[in-house]
Amino acid sequence: MGCSPEWALPDQVVFSTVAALLRISIDHPEYSDRAISAIYFFVEQTIEKTHDSTCKNFITLSAFLCA
Amino acid sequence: MPALHGFYRAISSTSYCWTLSQWKALTMHLKILCSPGIIDRLNRLFLDIVQQEVTDADTLRYVQTLVARYVAQGRPLTGYFMVCCVLETEWTILAQALAPPLATRSPVVEAAAANKAWLSLTRNSALELDIEDDRTKNILKDTIRYAMKCFSDLLVQIEEMDSEPSLDTYAWETMSESLVRSHFTVYHSHSQFLNQKLASICCLALREIDDQLYSRILLLLSTDPPFSDNLVQEAALKATTILVRTWVFFSSLPFLDRFFFF
Numbered sequence: 001m002g003c004s005p006e007w008a009l010p011d012q013v014v015f016s017t018v019a020a021l022l023r024i025s026i027d028h029p030e031y032s033d034r035a036i037s038a039i040y041f042f043v044e045q046t047i048e049k050t051h052d053s054t055c056k057n058f059i060t061l062s063a064f065l066c067a
Numbered sequence: 068m069p070a071l072h073g074f075y076r077a078i079s080s081t082s083y084c085w086t087l088s089q090w091k092a093l094t095m096h097l098k099i100l101c102s103p104g105i106i107d108r109l110n111r112l113f114l115d116i117v118q119q120e121v122t123d124a125d126t127l128r129y130v131q132t133l134v135a136r137y138v139a140q141g142r143p144l145t146g147y148f149m150v151c152c153v154l155e156t157e158w159t160i161l162a163q164a165l166a167p168p169l170a171t172r173s174p175v176v177e178a179a180a181a182n183k184a185w186l187s188l189t190r191n192s193a194l195e196l197d198i199e200d201d202r203t204k205n206i207l208k209d210t211i212r213y214a215m216k217c218f219s220d221l222l223v224q225i226e227e228m229d230s231e232p233s234l235d236t237y238a239w240e241t242m243s244e245s246l247v248r249s250h251f252t253v254y255h256s257h258s259q260f261l262n263q264k265l266a267s268i269c270c271l272a273l274r275e276i277d278d279q280l281y282s283r284i285l286l287l288l289s290t291d292p293p294f295s296d297n298l299v300q301e302a303a304l305k306a307t308t309i310l311v312r313t314w315v316f317f318s319s320l321p322f323l324d325r326f327f328f329f
Contacts, residue, residue, distance in 0.1 A: 006140055007069065007076075008133055014073030022081045036089060043096045046070055050105055 068109065068144045075152035078159055082168035082180040085160045087196050091203050093160060094210065097153045109146030154261035159184060161268045165194050188309045196272055207269045214262035215279045260302040267306035
């Protein structure tokens with residue numbers, strides 16, 4: 001995978017997960033609706049958390065809360 | 068923020084045949100991130116952590132290291148930077164809806180999908196998308212409007228920056244604020260660059276040239292641009308390239324002669 005080691009863990013986790021979801025939906029079109037909705041859900045949840053999470057969580061834990 | 072950065076990296080490096088309705092759905096979510104309140108909050112984030120939340124030295128060191136690492140990679144984790152990520156994500160997805168990638172199985176290279184999609188739009192004319200519902204049209208138009216608004220905001224802010232007393236710089240001591248400030252100019256030329264890309268791709272999708280975008284490109288490529296920035300002018304040229312592909316009449320404009328002359 002192309003995860004550069006210099007990125008923070010949440011960054012790498014999201015990168016790998018979203019890239020993997022896209023690849024799943026390329027290889028198995030029958031799952032593409034579900035894969036893409038998972039991506040929507042992630043974006044929606046992450047953005048929602050920008051409103052209410054504490055600052056520290058926002059740079060550290062937010063990826064894990066929504067993954 | 069690192070999570071959103073990871074999201075942006077995944078989208079811009081993985082080629083995928085996105086559809087217009089998928090673009091629409093993601094744009095609806097992402098545009099919340101571009102609201103002034105959120106940008107502000109993200110710009111202040113590190114300052115807030117240092118001032119309000121962190122009590123122990125370890126956490127403080129952790130946060131500082133994290134921020135420093137991203138800055139070293141040219142990715143300041145500020146609200147401005149997030150806007151750039153959003154713009155880049157939006158145009159990458161829309162560009163691939165207009166020029167579906169042929170091979171989606173390629174090794175993972177940073178921004179590979181974005182670069183490929185743009186290249187494909189400069190070489191081939193865009194797919195004609197069937198936009199039936201007004202809602203999608205409106206979102207495309209809103210996106211263009213947002214991109215245009217950023218441009219006028221920039222002009223205002225540049226004037227403000229010029230008139231700001233130099234003493235003020237001493238007040239910008241904290242890591243967070245100096246970070247935001249030092250990336251202000253970079254952010255703005257970068258976001259202009261992305262905005263023009265995004266706006267021109269929206270025009271392709273709509274199959275109509277936005278008057279404002281058109282006059283902006285004319286202005287930027289004229290002999291007397293409001294500001295001189297290589298990146299912004301490069302974007303204007305790039306935008307022209309893909310628009311010319313689709314609308315031949317565009318190429319009969321006088322300003323293009325000047326560039327072909329070189």
